[in-house]
Amino acid sequence: MRLRNSRVQLVIALAVILIALSVFSYSKIGLKQANVEPAVVTVPTSTHQDSPTTSEAPPTPPVETKNTYPSEQFDVVVIGSELEGLYLARAAADEGLKVKVLDPHKAFGGQILQSQMLFLDETRDDQGHLLVQGRAKELFDGFRNAKIRKLSEFSTYMDKLVKNIPVESGVILNDIEQINTPDSMHKVVSIVYTTEKNEKKKITAGYWVDNSDYAALISRLDAKRLPGLEKFYGQKDIEYMxxxxxxxxxxxxxxxxxxxxxxxxxxxxxxxxxxxxxxxxxxxxxxxxxxxxxxxxxxxxxxxxxxxxxxxxxxxxxxxxxxxxxxxxxxxxxxxxxxxxxxxxxxxxxxxxxxxxxxxxxxGELPTYPYVREYNHYEMDYVLKPSDLLSGAMFWDNVSIGGYPLDLQGTSANKWGIEMGRPDKYGMPLRSFLLKNYDNVIAAGKNVGSSAIAYGSTRIQPNTSLAAESIGVILGQLHGKQKLREITPEEMAKLQQYLAAHYQIKLTGVTGTNKISGWNEDEIRKLDSGEITYPSYVKTRKKPAVK
The missing domain is CATH 3.30.530 (Alpha-D-Glucose-1,6-Bisphosphate; Chain A, domain 4)
Structure with missing residues (x-):
């Protein structure tokens, strides 16, 4: 009996031990499961990713998928390789800024090298005095003196302009990052672009310059297009020169x-x-x-x-x-x-x-690209009008002294084109190169802030080349410490003095003949709208009687 009871007690004891071991084992497994953190997975919005498989050991969290491209930082980025904006690039670089050129075209040189537009139009005033100033003078003097006439000679000249300035051609502008500033302006922060080798890169800059022949940057921004020649000719569809x-x-x-x-x-x-x-x-x-x-x-x-x-x-x-x-x-x-x-x-x-x-x-060798005269006109802080040009207006923030007839080249509506007047000379303000409502976007060359009619004159290379060079120098003098828009008249006067002393660029003390002196407001309005064609109107205009 005692033996039997002993055996029963032994069985019971073994059962208790087994139950205890099971409970302990279960508790341990439960603790282990409770301590496993859930994996955090970031799924890019543009790609599909399967859910991770579950295992006892925690999976390695994947690297968060962000668009991390090789990135560069510059003071000034110039979009396009037209001659005019290259003067800005050269001047800014010489003044100590870090500059890069991104060209949406596959080949460098714009209308000069790719279109072979090697017939240069000089700007002169009514007395025949040359208005070409700055670095462009070397080119125009060389052209006039038959030293720069061939494509290879122009190429050599333009290579000098971009010496030691990085240039990437054949780029595609993908994403343009913009922010709003505290003063309710837009600001371009960075651009993601694709290289000719199909690589993605990101670039940031303090200032962006649209130096293309089709507003490659500005047309992608919140910019207002101004009426073009289609309004002047009464056409339904947009058409350029x-x-x-x-x-x-x-x-x-x-x-x-x-x-x-x-x-x-x-x-x-x-x-x-x-x-x-x-x-x-x-x-x-x-x-x-x-x-x-x-x-x-x-x-x-x-x-x-x-x-x-x-x-x-x-x-x-x-x-x-x-x-x-x-x-x-x-x-x-x-x-x-x-x-x-x-x-x-x-x-x-x-x-x-x-x-x-x-x-x-x-x-001879035929060009592979046309000479583009005109594209859309976008609103700048100041839009130059025919009355500005023909009155010889000068501005406190002059960055160029311009001249040349208001030469509207032909369209399908008027194949020969038309001349709308011949200014003596006129000023071109910094404000005509600052994109309205944008904190850091500059227009160069064909993107000048100008009405379609005034553009017949403002578009000429010496006019906008001098403006671009002046702006490049000014950017260098400011060196990021002050915005272009914040320049006061007193500060501008000092900058113009610097341009005169160091670059022989004269922007002040110049007087242009006022060819619309005595015109009334209605006449000026009609001149600016194109209702008055100056060359024919002045021959028949009746002067108001003197009271």
């Missing part, structure tokens, strides 16, 4: 061309060529000869010549217009190139028959 296709010829006997032309009597010149002029360097006009050419279609037109002797039998001509070209559309650009270069081959035959010294002329 015609693009140009530069024509290059070789094996031209320029000496024979010039000598034969100038041996003719005035009436003979008029009969054979429609007048014009030819000297050792240039052939201008001869519009009677060009009118005799019949284009192959309505989208191309041969106007009067702007021809330059490039030496060695090479001649470059700016005279072939292509209508309804939209520079923001690659397919429109390519169509213009095809139309223009095809027409150039046909024009060659006409020149061989009608121009002395051209009997053995051949086609």
């Amino acid at each position: 015609s693009a140009g296709m530069m024509m290059k010829f070789t094996h031209v006997d320029w000496k024979k061309f010039s000598t034969t032309f100038n041996a003719l009597k005035p009436e003979e010149k008029s009969k054979q060529f429609g007048g014009g002029s030819v000297n050792d360097s240039y052939a201008i006009g001869l519009s009677g000869m060009t009118k005799a050419y019949h284009p192959s279609n309505d989208r191309v037109f041969l106007r009067g010549l702007n021809a330059v002797n490039q030496r060695d039998g090479e001649v470059l001509i700016n005279a072939l217009l292509v209508y309804t070209v939209d520079p923001s559309k690659p397919e429109s650009i390519q169509e213009a190139v095809t139309l223009g270069n095809k027409e150039t081959a046909s024009i060659l035959g006409h020149f061989r028959k009608t121009l002395p010294g051209w009997e053995h002329a051949e086609l």
